[in-house]
Amino acid sequence: MNTLQRLQLTTLGPVFGLVALAVLAFTNQNELNRAQANRYESYRLAHELRSSSDELTRMARTYVITGDPAYEKAYWRILAVRNGVEPRPDGRTVPLRRLMEQQGFTNEEFAKLKQAEDNSNALVTTETIAMHAMKGEFDDGKGGYTRTGKPDPEMARRIMHDGKYHDDKKTIMEPIGEFEEILDRRTAAAVSMARVRSDRLMLLVIGLAGVAAAVVWLSIHRHARSLRRAIDDLSSTSEYVASGASQVASASRSLAEGASEQVAAVEDIAASARETSAMATVSSQKTTAAGELVGREQNQFRSADVLLGEMVTAMDEIDTAGGRISRIIKVIDEIAFQTNILALNAAVEAARAGEAGLGFAVVADEVRSLAQRCAQAARETAELIEESIARSHSGKKKVDDVAAAIRSLTEQSAGVRTLVDEVQLGSREQLRALERIGSALEQIENVTQHTASGAEEGSAAADELTAQAGALRDVVAALERAVGSRGRGAKPTVHPPRVPGL
Structure with missing residues (x-):
């Protein structure tokens, strides 16, 4: 159990005891008030019975003396109110006997009141006879007053003032007096007992109040030192809170x-990243255009390679045809040589023939001359063909070199196309990476803005905490003034809060 709980227990225990005694005293006081109220109401009902009987007597006697019907009317109204026929002054319409029953009288008390009421009702019969006699109405022996005659005021005054009437009146007052004595004894005893209990409870309250005051004083004196230490701790903590x-x-x-x-x-x-992204987009577009251009050049190189191949094939065919022509020319040369020999032989034979072979000799000379020119033309043609073949061979070699160069260029263009494709792919990857970087930078910007906003809110909260720490110091000062703490004793070891650096 901590100090506060012990203080509450030692303080609230006597308080609860005082409250319980106060409740008992209040309850007893209510009982005393009810007893006194019951006594008063009982006396009031008895007085009402007594006064109503007196009023009935007064009204009846006045009527038989004066004959004024207003008194008769007042008489019957008093009787109607007592019997619960007409309403009372408070508005209730209830018989007097029922009020007596509700009051809770004892059997002995109620018997006395009933006896007085019955005697009063019997006296009402006498008063009724007298008032009817004033009007010449007499008892018909059946409970009514239908027998009429001369009014008899003398008889009415006599029966309202004779000894019997006084004796009947006395029989009403004696039970009421006895009822009042019995009621006084009972209610006085109840009131006395309630007063005795009230006095005892008051003494208990006073005694318990003294004990409670002593216990509270001892408890406060006992726990004041702990409370002062707690206040000192709270004061130090408030200072550290303010510093933190x-x-x-x-x-x-x-x-x-x-x-x-x-x-x-x-x-x-983010702005630089957006500019870089735009440049990367342009670079990707240019790389795509370069790739398309290299592709077109590669296709043209392939077409040139095909044409060169066809040219080489044509030159091979020319070379082959030149060989065949060389062979044909050799045949022509051999034919010319043989023709020359034959022409020479024919000339020799023509010379041998003399005059007869002279024309043949001319023909033979022409044939030989023609054969020589044909051989010369064949030799020249062969030389030209050989030169053409040699040049064809040289051109074929050059064409082969050109074809090799074109094939090398085609292969290199394929490599360039591969590099361009790789550069284009890298540009696209770079563009996507820049887009992701831009998105990440936007997120970082949002987070940084939230961080700045949170830092500003934290600064405002810290300022509010500083203000609350000041208020806490004021509260601690008020507590110190309340308990009389003046910093006695060593200060507690309370470490200030550590604020991480940025």
């Missing part, structure tokens, strides 16, 4: 400033 709040406020402001600078830097980086 100041440090937190300073750190929050520094964080807010750094976050603002970081937001500006991130915005610059």
Whole structure:
């Protein structure tokens, strides 16, 4: 059980006891009030019976003396109110006997009241006879007053003032007096007992109040030292809280400033990233165009390679045809040589023939001359063909070199196309990476802005904490003044809060 619980127990225990005794005293006082009210109401009902009987007598006697019907009317109204026929002054329409029953009288008390009421009702019969006699109405022996005659005021005055009437009146008052004595004894005893209980409870309350005051004083004296130590601890803690709040406020402001600078830097980086992304987009477009151009050049190189192949084939065919022509020319040369020999032989034979072979000799000379020219032409043609074949061979070699160069260019263009495709793929990857970087920078910018906003809110909260710490110091000072603490004793070891650096 801690100090506060013990203080509450030692303080509230006597208080609860006082409250319980106060409740008992209040209950007893209510019982006393009810007993006194019951006594008063009982006397009032008895007095009402007594006064109503007196009023009935007064009204009846006045009527038989004066003959004024207003008194008769008042008489019957009093009787109607007592019997519950007409309403009472408070508005209730209830017989007097029922009120007596509701009051809770004892059997002995109620018997006395009933006896007085019955005697009063019997006296009402006498008064009724007298009032009817004033009007010349007499008893018909059946409970009615239908027998009429001369009014008899003398008889009415006599029966209202004779000894019997006084004796009947006395029989009403004696039970009421006895009822009042019995009621006085009973209610006085009840009131006395309630007063005795009230006095005893009051003494208990006074005694318990003294005990409670002593217990509370001892409890407060016992726990005052612990309370002072707690207040001293609270005072030190409030000082450390104020110091920590100041440090937190300073750190929050520094964080807010750094976050603002970081937001500006991130915005610059984001702008640079957007420019780089735009340049990467242009570079990707140019790389795509270069790839398409290299593809077209590669197709043209392939077409040139095909044409060169066809040219080489044609030159091979020319070479083959030149060989065949060379062979044909050799045959022509041999034919010319043989023709020359034959022409020479024919000339020799023509010379041998003399005059007869002279014409043949001319023909033979022409044939030989023609054969020589044909041989010469064949030799020249052969030389030209050999030169053409040699040049064809040289051109074929050059064409082969050109074809090899074109094939090398085709292969190199394929490599260039591969490199261009790789560069284009890299440009696309770079563009996507730049887009992701831009998105990440936007997220970083948003987070940084939230951080700056949070830092500003943290700074405001730290300022509010500083204000609350000041209020806490005021509360501690008020507690110190309340308990009389003046910093006695050593201060507790309370470590101040540590604020992480930014």
